[in-house]
Amino acid sequence: MARSVQTSSNFRDALLRHLTYTMGKDPEHAQPFDWRMALSHAIRDRIVDTWVASTRKTYEQDGKRVYYLSMEFLIGRLLEDGIFNLDMVEEAKEALESFGMDMRTILDDEPDAALGNGGLGRLAACFLDSLSTIGCPAYGYGIRYENGLFKQSFVDGCQVESPETWLQEPHPWEFERPEVRINIGFGGDVHFENGKTVWRPAEMIQAEAFDTPIVGWQGRWANTLRLWAGRAVDPFDLDLFNSGDFAAASEHEALARTISRVLYPEDSNEAGKELRLKQEYFFSAASIRDILRRFDSQHNDLKLLPEKIAIQLNDTHPAIAGPELLRILHDERGLSFEEALHITHHCMNYTNHTLLPEALERWDERLFGRLLPRHLDIINRIDDAHYKANPHRTLSARSDGQVKMGELSFIMANRVNGVSALHTDLMKQTVFKELNALHPDRIVNETNGVTPRRWLHSCNPALSGLITETIGEDWIADLEQLEKLEPSIEDQGWLDRFTDVKNANKAALCDYVAGVHGVNLNPEAMFDIQIKRMHEYKRQHLNILETIAHWQEIRDNPTADWVPRVKIFAGKAAQGYHFAKDIIHLINDVAKLVNADAATRDVLQVIFLPNYNVSLAERLVPAADLSEQISTAGKEASGTGNMKFALNGAPTIGTLDGANVEIRDHVGKENFFLFGMLADEVMQRRMMHDHAQQAINADPRLGRALEALRDGTFSPEDPGRYTHIADNLTWSDYFLVCSDFTDYWRAQREVDKAYQDRKAWAKMAALNTARSGWFSSDRTIHGYMCDIWGAKSLIP
Ligand code: GL2
Incomplete structure (x- = not known):
């Protein structure tokens, strides 16, 4: 009892100290924002102690590290999460109340970090929580989007989007790492010099690291979420500025920053946009360099890589990490292509999150070759090697003028997983049918989970x-x-x-x-x-x-x-x-x-x-x-x-x-x-040309509801507004709304x-x-550790 009173008053002191010295405010005049920042810093201090100890332990024990590469981390608010994971709810509440502040108001002041679209990004955030709770040494790698997923409001019932600006206020959870800056190249051409292949990019963008500690349950372990921000290699052209062209003087910086500017808002649906491919390469390449730098600081034999690291590709978005690792091992580190391929294959794993054809990423090979000419060569060689071993054209990662990231990921990966039992079965029967026949042990299932701490x-x-x-x-x-x-x-x-x-x-x-x-x-x-x-x-x-x-x-x-x-x-x-x-x-x-x-x-x-x-x-x-x-x-x-x-x-x-x-x-x-209907019944039903009309004829309730869309019941001011929805359901209905209605x-x-x-x-x-x-995502992560990564907890 005495101890808890003691800690509580210590925590109150810590809160006041941060309010005074970090925020420069007197309790009399502090706003909810100031209190939130002070509280966040006081909580963060506790997390940092665990974080430093966890990092030290990982180095000491030379444990296998897991690298989770993801374009999205939908982490939401962090303060409440930190307070709960450190089991400090009562302490934080009491400390705030002693200054007359209500904890709920302070917690609700934090903006959501909306660095993801939906399930895929939220799963990545739950995984980070579980990895830290379990004590598996791991890093999340992603992009520090300045604008996360757009804000939605309604005007006359219609969705209106506006930019999300979570970084407009100072973000207390991240540590900028100006010493970790990595140059990432784009475009240019490939030369053969002195027996070596050299890629000379035409454009360079710098990736700067920002680290957020992710603490697990009861503060026993903390891992790192490292997000990359785009920076110009030469941020400012003084000559242009002096000549009076002020806009052009900062153009490099503006262009470089666009790479980490916005999260693409398509969920399960990608269009072949150049900036998107650049984002994917930008963060994958920076992460691979960083992973190798950390490995090199402890080891000098590249053959040990698969024993020391496991890389998880969260969908195909970071798939280019495979060819990038291979490129560095072969072109820069001098391993033979076969050896580099072997090592890369044993480090990489790929999670498939959707079978929707429009969401399986494909890139026009001209666009791809223009941005990443050396990688296109390497993908060709990967494909040739695979073809030699298994002569079957349909398995190719390149065809019809496209680079197919799903096939590429499958070929590169040691393990490929689906995210539920049904999805994994369907993957084997449909999109990866032939590849699965060739590599029957590669696909495994890891059914998703959610963190019980937050949820x-x-x-x-x-x-x-x-x-x-x-x-x-x-x-x-x-x-x-x-x-x-x-x-x-x-x-x-x-x-x-x-x-x-x-x-x-x-x-x-x-x-x-x-x-x-x-x-x-x-x-x-x-x-x-x-x-x-x-x-x-x-x-x-x-x-x-x-x-x-x-x-x-x-x-x-x-x-x-x-x-x-x-x-x-x-x-x-x-x-x-x-x-x-x-x-x-x-x-x-x-x-x-x-x-x-x-x-x-x-x-x-x-x-x-x-x-x-x-x-x-x-x-x-x-x-x-x-x-x-x-x-x-x-x-x-x-x-x-x-x-x-x-x-x-x-x-x-x-x-x-x-x-x-x-x-x-x-x-x-x-x-x-x-x-x-069941999945196979859905496939069969779709073959009937009049499935929707049959369903409508059989159920007068459905017919009447559709009629209300057509007759303007819900939009008397614009009676035709929903006719196209009724027509779509009557004449096409790809998703079988009518057939399942009754x-x-x-x-x-x-x-x-x-x-x-x-x-x-x-x-x-x-x-x-x-x-x-x-x-629980703890169960899911145990599954990945055992079936895919071969990683161990370092919590005794
Ligand atoms: C998704 C799936 O649609 C969803 O069913 C799944 O739960 C999550 C996480 O595995 O992944 N795939 C996808 O592209 N998005 C998802 O939410 N955006």
Whole structure:
């Protein structure tokens, strides 16, 4: 006891010291921003102690290091994460309160670091947390985008984008490393000189490192997230300046900075843009140089590389790291091509995150050759070597004038993994069918997971508290212990407390929505939530069509015993994805009409919350009653939102797609609302030319809902606004919204029925929590360490 009072007063001193000497403010005049910065620095100091010790230990033990290369790290806010991981919640709160400050206000002042689009980037952030919790020596490498994912707002129901500016205020978590600057070349030509191949780039951009420490649970280990920023090699031309051409004088700097300026906002969908390829090479090449420099500081035999390092390519975005490592080993370090290829192959691994054909990166070889002429030669040689061993044209990383990054990654990698059992199987059957036949042991599965620290302990403190009181706190780093909750679920008193937690979380969400958006939600209603990127394959339009049909039915019979629901949506659409933006507009228009309808508003409300990000997810997930995971089977590689909801006690309504399959296996089929076609049925159904019309003819509810889109019910001021959506669904419907509608409707009515029995529902919700322990990213990372990296924890 005495010790905790002591630490607490020490921490108060630390906070005051940073407020005074780091921020130069007196408590009397300090603003929330000043307090946040002071608190962040005080917390950071503690993290740095662990960080330094972890780095030292890695050098001493010469452990294998894991390098996670990713274009995206959707880390969100860091202060709350740091406080929770250091187990300093009470100390921080008390220290702030002693100055009359409220911790929630201070935590909410931090901008989200939105350096990612969605699941892929958030998975990378969960992995960093797990790597540090487990104590596996690891570095995340990525890009320090000045502008993260755009901010979304609505004007008359339409999505409007504005730049996200998280770096406008000082960012307290990073350490600039001006001594780590690496020149990265582009373009130019390739010469053969004195028996050696030499690439002379035409343009150089400098990559400067910024490090953020990532601390694991209980502050036992901390790894580094190293992000690269673009800088000019010669930032300023004094001659031009003196001659009066001020703009041209800084042009180099401006051009170099564009490389780390913005995150490309396409999710699962890449266009062959030159700047994107430059970004990919920029951060991959800087990372490879850095990895080799660290290796060289401890070793002098390159053959040891595969024993000492494992590189994970997060999708194909960093795939060029393979040819780059090979180039350095062969051209600069003098290894034979075969030896360089052998070493590279044993260091590289590749995670595939999507089977969508438009998302499998391909580059026009003229563009590629213009930017990276030597790499194109090397890819040809890699391809030739592979072809010699396995003469089969379709396996090539180059064909039809394109460089195919998926095939290249597969050929280069020692292990290739999918992100859920179904996705991995489909990978073997479809995109990598032939390559898998040649290398049958290369593909492995590592089903995704989420960090329980952020996605339960910190975002849902009331539930975390109840769990800890029931089974102790070891579950936080060993999530499968949640199964120990099962006996308590049989106890009505305990179940009532579980329900109280959910109700309190819903009430908090209602307060937030009322305060920020001026909309009063009915806290008694079922909170039915679909939050994720907007995409046709995720089928937000299936959800809103069913909502429309349900609304029509309620209007037909307003006095029936309807189960009140609040339908909550959130998610961003890529700027150029017009159809997805029209679906947002439609949902907002439906919300406007339905929420104003006196005949239905007590039992049905619809809301689309703007600017979905990690922080909003942290509010929504704990307050959900029902999780919507309704993608066309075979299209969602895994999903991770589905895991967060189940963990926080929201049963899923979903298709057998991605990790839903494994979630249902774990929570039990009686605790999951299944509907829809299976992946192979989807493929077959698509062969029928009139699948949509057949479905419409068979279900008058669907026909009526589509008719409401056509007749301008939701857009009387512009009656034709949604005709194209109705037409698309009637005449094309690639994602089979119509074909799955009737079964979705059936499953929704089953949900209604189940929700009416509140005790049974509470049990179902609690079983979802108790049985979701397997979906921890700690389990996933243990899988990578064992099956892919051969890496070990350095925490004793
Ligand atoms: C994604 C998949 O679409 C998603 O299903 C998966 O959960 C994540 C993480 O593995 O990866 N692939 C992809 O390109 N994005 C994803 O979110 N953007």
